[in-house]
Amino acid sequence: MTTYPVLRDAGTEALRAWVAEQLGKARDRTTRLTGAVDEDDLVRQHSRLMSPLVWDFAHVGNQEELWLVRDVGGREPIRADIDELYDAFQHPRADRPSLPLLNPAQTRSYVAEVRAKVLDILDTVPLEGRPLVDRAFAFGMIAQHEQQHDETMLATHQLRQGPPVLDAAPPPAGRRLPAAEVLVPGGTFTMGTSAEPWALDNERPAHPVEVASFVIDTAPVGNRDYLRFVETGGYDDERWWSPAGWEHVRTAGLVAPRFWERDGDGWARLRFGHHESLPLDEPVMHVCFYEAEAYAAWAGKRLPTEAEWEYAARHDPSTGRTRRYPWGDADPGPDHANLGQRHLRPAPVGAYPAGASPLGVEQLVGDVWEWTSSDFLPYPGFVAFPYDEYSLVFFGSSYKVLRGGSFGTDEIVARGTFRNWDYPIRRQIFAGFRCARDPRPEELDGLVTR
Numbered sequence: 001m002t003t004y005p006v007l008r009d010a011g012t013e014a015l016r017a018w019v020a021e022q023l024g025k026a027r028d029r030t031t032r033l034t035g036a037v038d039e040d041d042l043v044r045q046h047s048r049l050m051s052p053l054v055w056d057f058a059h060v061g062n063q064e065e066l067w068l069v070r071d072v073g074g075r076e077p078i079r080a081d082i083d084e085l086y087d088a089f090q091h092p093r094a095d096r097p098s099l100p101l102l103n104p105a106q107t108r109s110y111v112a113e114v115r116a117k118v119l120d121i122l123d124t125v126p127l128e129g130r131p132l133v134d135r136a137f138a139f140g141m142i143a144q145h146e147q148q149h150d151e152t153m154l155a156t157h158q159l160r161q162g163p164p165v166l167d168a169a170p171p172p173a174g175r176r177l178p179a180a181e182v183l184v185p186g187g188t189f190t191m192g193t194s195a196e197p198w199a200l201d202n203e204r205p206a207h208p209v210e211v212a213s214f215v216i217d218t219a220p221v222g223n224r225d226y227l228r229f230v231e232t233g234g235y236d237d238e239r240w241w242s243p244a245g246w247e248h249v250r251t252a253g254l255v256a257p258r259f260w261e262r263d264g265d266g267w268a269r270l271r272f273g274h275h276e277s278l279p280l281d282e283p284v285m286h287v288c289f290y291e292a293e294a295y296a297a298w299a300g301k302r303l304p305t306e307a308e309w310e311y312a313a314r315h316d317p318s319t320g321r322t323r324r325y326p327w328g329d330a331d332p333g334p335d336h337a338n339l340g341q342r343h344l345r346p347a348p349v350g351a352y353p354a355g356a357s358p359l360g361v362e363q364l365v366g367d368v369w370e371w372t373s374s375d376f377l378p379y380p381g382f383v384a385f386p387y388d389e390y391s392l393v394f395f396g397s398s399y400k401v402l403r404g405g406s407f408g409t410d411e412i413v414a415r416g417t418f419r420n421w422d423y424p425i426r427r428q429i430f431a432g433f434r435c436a437r438d439p440r441p442e443e444l445d446g447l448v449t450r
């Protein structure tokens, strides 16, 4: 299974088979996440931040019906009467439990009926001739949409009370990093993509960006270092916080990352129903943008910009080429990155040497989403596709960009160009961060940039 060659080059029949496999993989995951809890847990709201699981489940099917059955397939609606219920723009998450939603049994039969029609359409519909179907784009958009909701549903599982219901093998062991930081010589690189067939509108088009030399952490900030920030009073010291961050940390009463729990003099953490001691070697997780920003200031650093993050992840200084991933152009394998809910936790720092960038930056993809300092803005030449509500309506200073994907993100989503965005106060997502800084003059001595 290799994404890029199939997506880019394969004949139509191989492409159809591969698309069906991707849709099936997404549905297997949805089935696992919704089958792990009882009916009560499916319809209950586990947090006002999240939808009931049964809403996500039917919404996934409804989007699939709208785009693939009605638009691509040109077929009659199956359930036009429920479109409004499952339109994310009509109802904020907090209100969704009070809607007359399909019950779990009705939801299962609805999504199965939609999928059967979609597979029928996939068998015969031309996969060229208009942008929505070229290289099966709309099918890819829907498979990615379901995988993204699967990550959202995983976050709902994390917020659910009660004994554990999900399990997975532990991630590989960590190792001591060769260096804590990497100097990245500045230059011009190609950011974004015009070549990935399933890239979404906000990742397009490819465009040149000049980046000054900077220093970036080799790996995401770990719990050991973050604990020092907590224990030395970082949350009570206004110096480290931006005005908006300080206002938020006071008002919300934050004292540590979400899901950390007091355990005697120290800290434990809650992870999918398991109360466990804080794993000091794992990347810190469930911190908001303001906490990431404050930690970086405390450490004498800053967050990387989105362009710096992508430059560190994709630029190959030996050839000047922009690669698909830090390790090259190959699709992510189990040795490259912690993706796809294979392990239900971030891997310890140093666990993926094979996933390092040419300069030796590690764990850029997988483990935890990484907050950047950048607002979510369109690239030059942006064109909304296939609808304004995918990205356009979110552009602006309300959202910060996160990069790299988490252990909960599927590999068909976690492209090197993929852009996630969220409010700077959000903590329920699987987000951490790494720091960057400007180089000291002596670090630049003798450096030849290209």
Ligand SMILES: [Fe+2]
Residues within 6 Å of the ligand: 059, 063, 088, 145, 149
């Ligand atoms: Fe959605």
